[in-house]
Amino acid sequence: MTQQSNGSDRTPIDAIDRRIVAELSRDGRLSVRTLAERVHISRTSAHNRVQSLVRRGVITGFGAQVDRKAIGLNVTALVVVRIQDAPWERIAEQLAQLPFVEKVQAVSGDIDIMLTVSAPDHEQLSQAILRDIHDLPGVVSTRSHLVLYESDGRPPRSRSTSGSRGRMPLA
Numbered sequence: 001m002t003q004q005s006n007g008s009d010r011t012p013i014d015a016i017d018r019r020i021v022a023e024l025s026r027d028g029r030l031s032v033r034t035l036a037e038r039v040h041i042s043r044t045s046a047h048n049r050v051q052s053l054v055r056r057g058v059i060t061g062f063g064a065q066v067d068r069k070a071i072g073l074n075v076t077a078l079v080v081v082r083i084q085d086a087p088w089e090r091i092a093e094q095l096a097q098l099p100f101v102e103k104v105q106a107v108s109g110d111i112d113i114m115l116t117v118s119a120p121d122h123e124q125l126s127q128a129i130l131r132d133i134h135d136l137p138g139v140v141s142t143r144s145h146l147v148l149y150e151s152d153g154r155p156p157r158s159r160s161t162s163g164s165r166g167r168m169p170l171a
Contacts, residue, residue: 011056016039016041017049019038019039020039020049020050020053021058023035023038023039028062028063032046032047035050065152073100073119073120074120074121075118075119075120075121075122075146076117076118076146077116077118077125077144077145078116078117078144078147079114079117079133079142079143079144079145080111080113080114080142080144080145081111081112081114081115081139082111082139082140082141083112083113083138084138084140088106088112088113091113091136091138091139092104092106095115098128099128099132100117100119100124100125100128101115101117102115102117103115103116111143117129117133129144
């Protein structure tokens with residue numbers, strides 16, 4: 001389930017907030033008690049800080065990470081989409097509604113939209129790309145790249161507000 005925020009409060013996060021975000025990035029099901037113990041703050045403070053992070057739009061939701069193969073989606077492709085003569089926002093919304101489309105991203109460069117598409121088999125993946133995606137009005141071309149291996153990266157990092165150079169780890 002995802003919770004959205006208006007994102008109007010962009011108060012910088014401090015070191016404790018970064019540790020909270022790191023812990024919840026590793027395990028979004030942590031109890032407030034366990035989170036407070038790991039971050040070394042009171043339960044009340046942990047609860048209030050999590051609520052503040054959600055309200056401020058730093059934490060945008062809590063959800064399950066699903067193994068695609070366990071739910072029958074055995075093949076995944078990154079699909080590059082080029083569009084013409086249509087607002088990208090409208091096409092992005094239409095693409096997001098298609099079966100097997102997991103993620104839609106507007107990107108810079110010589111392409112317009114990048115999709116993550118997962119399907120039960122190559123035939124259904126091909127149908128999704130060649131019929132559903134390519135036939136949308138405004139889509140002028142697609143280029144597909146099969147995913148051969150995938151690994152989760154590290155949680156997002158934030159820049160330090162204390163003046164140190166480079167990126168500061170969350171934990």
